[in-house]
Amino acid sequence: MRILVTGASGFVGGSFMRRFAATKGVELYGIGRRPMDFANYAQIDLAEDFDVPFSPDVVIHAAARASPWGSRTQYVRQNVRVTQNVVRFCERRGYPKLIYLSSSSVFYRREHQLGLTESSPIGPAFVNEYAETKHTGERVVEGYQGNRLVLRPRAVFGPGDTVLFPRILRAARRKQLPLFKNSGPPALGDLIYIDTLCDYLWTSAMRPDVAGEYNLTNAKPVVIQDFLLDVFARLGVAAPTRRITVSQAMLAASVMECTYRLLRLEGEPPVTRYGVTVFAYSKTFDVARMLRDLGPPSISLEEGVARFIAWQRSQP
Numbered sequence: 001m002r003i004l005v006t007g008a009s010g011f012v013g014g015s016f017m018r019r020f021a022a023t024k025g026v027e028l029y030g031i032g033r034r035p036m037d038f039a040n041y042a043q044i045d046l047a048e049d050f051d052v053p054f055s056p057d058v059v060i061h062a063a064a065r066a067s068p069w070g071s072r073t074q075y076v077r078q079n080v081r082v083t084q085n086v087v088r089f090c091e092r093r094g095y096p097k098l099i100y101l102s103s104s105s106v107f108y109r110r111e112h113q114l115g116l117t118e119s120s121p122i123g124p125a126f127v128n129e130y131a132e133t134k135h136t137g138e139r140v141v142e143g144y145q146g147n148r149l150v151l152r153p154r155a156v157f158g159p160g161d162t163v164l165f166p167r168i169l170r171a172a173r174r175k176q177l178p179l180f181k182n183s184g185p186p187a188l189g190d191l192i193y194i195d196t197l198c199d200y201l202w203t204s205a206m207r208p209d210v211a212g213e214y215n216l217t218n219a220k221p222v223v224i225q226d227f228l229l230d231v232f233a234r235l236g237v238a239a240p241t242r243r244i245t246v247s248q249a250m251l252a253a254s255v256m257e258c259t260y261r262l263l264r265l266e267g268e269p270p271v272t273r274y275g276v277t278v279f280a281y282s283k284t285f286d287v288a289r290m291l292r293d294l295g296p297p298s299i300s301l302e303e304g305v306a307r308f309i310a311w312q313r314s315q316p
Contacts, residue, residue, distance in 0.1 A: 001025060001026045001027070001057055001058065001205070001206070002026075002027045002029070002054065002055065002056045002057045002058070003026060003027070003028050003029070003056060003057065003058045003059075003060060003205055004028075004029050004030075004031065004052070004054055004056035004058070004059045004060070004096075005017055005028060005029070005030045005031070005059075005060045005062060006031050006032075006046060006059070006060070006061045006062055006063035006082075006086055007031075007032060007061070007062035007063030007064060007101075008030025008031055008032040008036060008038065008041060008062075009030075009032025009033055009034040009035075009036050009043075010032065010062060010063065010064075010066070010162070011066075011156070011160050011161060011162050011163065011194070012062045012101060012153075012156060012194070012197065012198070012201075013030065013032065013060070013062035013063065014030075014032075014036065014160065015158070015159075015160055015194050015195070015197075015198055016060065016062070016198045016201055016202075017030050017036075017038050019195065019198045019199075019202075020198075020202060021038070021039070027040070028040060029041070029042075029052065029054040029056065030042070031044050031046065031050075031052065031063070032044075032063070033045060033046075033063075040054070046063050046082040046085055046086065047077045047078060047081050047082050047085070048085070049085055049088070050085060050089065051089065051092075055093050055094070055096075056093065056096045057096050057097065058096055058097045058098075058099065058205040059086065059089075059090055059096050059097070059098050059099065060099045060101065060201055060205065061083065061086045061098065061099065061100050061101060061141075062101045063078075063082055063086075064078060064079050064082070064101070064103075064134065064137075065077075065078035065079055065130065065133075066103075066130070066162075066163050067130070067163065067268065068128065068130060068163075068167075068268070068272055068274045068275060069260075069268035069269065069272060070129070070130075072129050075129045075130060075132075075133040076133055079130070079133035079134055079136070079137050080133050080136050080137055080140065083100070083137040083140045083141065084140055086098070087140060087141065087143070087144050090144065090146060091144075091145075091146075095144075095145060095146030095147075096146065097146065097147040097148070097149070097205070097208065098141060098144055098146060098147070098148045098149070099148075099149045099151065099201065099204050099205060100137065100138065100141045100148070100149065100150050100151070101151055101153070101201075102134050102135070102137065102138050102150050102151060102152045103130070103131065103134045103152055103153070104116075104152045104153060104154035104155075104190075104215060104217075104283070104285065105126075105127060105128075105130060105131040105134065105274075106122050106123075106126070106131050106134055106135040106138070106152065107120055107121075107122060107152075107283075108126070108127040108131060108277060108278075108283065109125075109127065110127065110250075110273075110277050110281065111281055112187070112281050112282040113281070113282065113283055113284070114188070114282055114284050115284060115285070115286045116215065116283070116284065116285045116286065117215070117285070117286045117288075117289075118152075118212075118213045118214065118215055118289060122135060123135060127273070127274055127277050128272075128273070128274045130274070138150050147208060147211055148211065149204055149210060149211050149212065149213075149214070150212070150213045150214070151200065151201070151204065151213075151214050151216055152213070152214065152215045152216060153192050153197050153216040153217070154189075154190045154191065154192055154215070154216065154217045154283070154285060155189065155190065155191040155192065155278075156191075156192055156193075156194055156197055157191055157192075157193065157194065157304070157308055158193050158194030158195065158304060158307065158308050158311075159194065159307065159308060159311035160194065160311075161194070161308070165231075165308070165312075167275070168228065169235070169237060169312075171270060171271070172228075172232060172237050172238070172240060173237060173238075174270070175238075175240070175242075176270045176271065177240045178240055178242045178243060178244045178249065179225055179240050179241075179242070179243045179244075180225065180243070180244065180245070180246055180249065180279065180280050181243050181244065181245050181246075185282075186223045186224070186225060186226070187223070187224045187225070187279065187280055187281055187282045188221045188222065188223060188224065188282040188283075188284050189221060189222060189224045189227075189278070189279075189282065189283050189284065190217035190218065190219075190220075190221050190222075190283065190284050190285050191217065191218055191222070191301065192216055192217050192218050192297075193218055193297070193299050193301065193303075193304030193305075193307075193308075194304075195298065195299045195304070195307075196218055196297040196298050196299045196304065197216060199298040199299075200214075200216055200290070200294050203294050203295070204294070210293060210294065214287075214289055214290050214293070214294065215285045215286075215287055215289070215290065216287065216290055217285050217287050217290075218297045218299075218300070218301040218304065219287050219290075219291065219296065219297055220300075220301045221284045222301070224279055225279075228279075231305070231309070234309050235309065235312055235313065246276065246280040246281075249271065249276045249280065250273060250276050252271060253269070253271045253272050253273045253275065253276050254273060256269035256270065256271055256272070257269055257272060257273065
């Protein structure tokens with residue numbers, strides 16, 4: 001089995017390469033924007049038409065702009081154009097199975113959403129340009145004539161995380177992370193541990209009968225604020241004490257975003273409307289299809305959190 005992994009210098013793609021690098025009977029080849037020390041790897045800008053000396057049986061397309069902040073040009077280039085180029089590569093190479101790593105954010109609205117399934121409505125409005133361009137990528141993949149698969153993981157975390165927890169911990173340490181006042185039940189959210197996601201990718205690659213669309217989680221929703229407070233306590237990070245309403249948080253995020261765009265400030269705002277949406281509103285998934293076809297999570301949520309805590313403590 002020959003597997004090509006795009007985004008191999010990123011969190012998910014790199015984790016997959018490391019997890020299965022020594023597996024017998026499998027040859028991996030990675031592509032990414034940054035230099036890496038993998039045995040079979042090419043540093044390539046996938047936004048340009050590309051080719052590599054490798055004919056895959058399966059292509060795992062994990063390359064994307066995953067940051068919640070950026071320009072529309074960046075998102076279109078890195079999430080849409082790159083996907084178009086990957087599809088063209090696959091067409092030239094005999095139509096290998098194409099696994100597209102999308103995002104659960106394609107479903108998101110600024111409201112509570114419980115029990116989302118693969119058939120839940122998507123669009124026409126999206127919470128941000130990341131979600132919109134990831135869904136556009138899905139539409140590109142729909143036009144692929146080979147065997148194809150769309151996976152939508154929710155809140156990936158674990159050792160090597162560059163997107164989710166680094167932002168949360170940075171904001172908490174800077175006293176920029178508030179707690180939300182809830183007029184109703186507390187917000188619930190699903191997550192997926194990185195090794196669980198990698199194992200689902202592996203199963204998807206190994207089984208030609210797995211096709212279509214799958215939402216992926218660790219199948220164990222948590223109360224978001226309680227979960228974060230537990231992580232903070234185990235890492236010795238002071239818990240936030242300031243409490244605000246969701247409407248106040250949305251207003252502050254809107255002002256921050258406008259300021260950063262108008263003044264062309266470097267970096268990203270300390271709070272974004274997308275971030276408020278993720279933490280203030282419930283987002284849970286009915287993953288019956290995942291459990292039926294791909295099996296239960298290989299690593300429990302509790303074990304995943306323990307591994308993440310141990311890794312985080314080892315960081316400078």
